[in-house]
Amino acid sequence: xxxxxxxxxxxxxxxxxxxxxxxxxxxxxxxxxxxxxxxxxxxxxxxxxxxxxxxxxxxxxxxxxxxxxxxxxxxxxxxxxxxxxxxxxxxxxxxxxxxxxxxxxxxxxxxxxxxxxxxxxxxxxxxxxxxxxxxxxxxxxxxxxxxxxxxxxxxxxxxxxxxxxxxxxxxxxxxxxxxxxxxxxxxxxxxxxxxxxxxxxxxxxxxxx
Numbered sequence: 315x316x317x318x319x320x321x322x323x324x325x326x327x328x329x330x331x332x333x334x335x336x337x338x339x340x341x342x343x344x345x346x347x348x349x350x351x352x353x354x355x356x357x358x359x360x361x362x363x364x365x366x367x368x369x370x371x372x373x374x375x376x377x378x379x380x381x382x383x384x385x386x387x388x389x390x391x392x393x394x395x396x397x398x399x400x401x402x403x404x405x406x407x408x409x410x411x412x413x414x415x416x417x418x419x420x421x422x423x424x425x426x427x428x429x430x431x432x433x434x435x436x437x438x439x440x441x442x443x444x445x446x447x448x449x450x451x452x453x454x455x456x457x458x459x460x461x462x463x464x465x466x467x468x469x470x471x472x473x474x475x476x477x478x479x480x481x482x483x484x485x486x487x488x489x490x491x492x493x494x495x496x497x498x499x500x501x502x503x504x505x506x507x508x509x510x511x512x513x514x515x516x517x518x519x520x521x522x523x
Contacts, residue, residue, distance in 0.1 A: 315346065318514040319493045325356050326482050332412050332474045333359045333388060334467060335380050337427060337434075339419030340366030347494070349464035349487060350418035356483060357467075365419075365427065377433045381413060388413045392437045393470055394424060399439035402473050414440075414470060418463045442469050462487065 315321065336354045343351070343364060354360045361380050368374045381390050390413040391405065405412060415437065417424040428434045442461070461469065464487045472480025488507040495501035497516050503509070510516075 315490070315494065316497060316514070318511060319497065321352075321486065321490055321493070324489060324508070325352070325486060327358055328356055328479055328482055329358050330471060330475050330479060331359075332414055332471060333361075334471075335377065335390075335413060335415045336360065336362045336463075337377060337415060337417045337431070338362055338364050339417075339423045339427075340364060340368070342419045342423070343369050343372075348418070349462045349490065350416065350467075352486060352490060353416075353464045353467040353483060356486060357471075365417075365431065377415070377431060381415075381433060387411065390415055390437055391440045392417070392428065392434055393442070393466060394428065394439050395441045396428065396439040399441040402440040402442060402470055405440060406474070412474065414467075414474075416463060416467060416470075421460065440470075442466060442473075464490075 334354065334357050336350050338348075338350055342348050351362060354362050361375070362372075363377045363380050364372065364374055388411045389405075391402075393402070393414055393416045415434065417427040419427070428437075428439075464483060468480045468483035468487065471483065485507065492501055492506040493510070496503060496506050496510060499517060503516075
């Protein structure tokens, strides 16, 4: 994001029982519209694992190492709507902590991850409830109901940790998305969550101000 619109100072630090492992495709890591890394920066109990080449200077590790570092009683599950997936809420009654592995990339990249990453092959898949009306977004979803990674993590942790966690993450998502849409002239300033910082300037090609 443009420096005058930076959201780093607005990111909350959220502690959760659920561990989140973000499996980030190498091509997704360089996109300015990526929301998965933002989710990881908000969650103290999270780690980013790169699928492919990691950016220069990034802390790297393997998925196997990330899973082995978890508590012995944590159950790893893959957040992906595979035909075999069970609703995430169905995992609640056992009371066992979960390690939520979240593939981050385009939908084709995420779909291929389970077949190409050995640690995911036998990992059970979990799914989210059907999405409500989407908020403004930076990329067009491949089909209705698809969520950005930060949205998906927010919904999942809302189920596992409670609505306060979900709302904190969704506020970050709205601020990031709406500030970017404002710079592109796709959203008026008075529609941006939290407003626009003093001194920020928009490209404003559509003349919305």
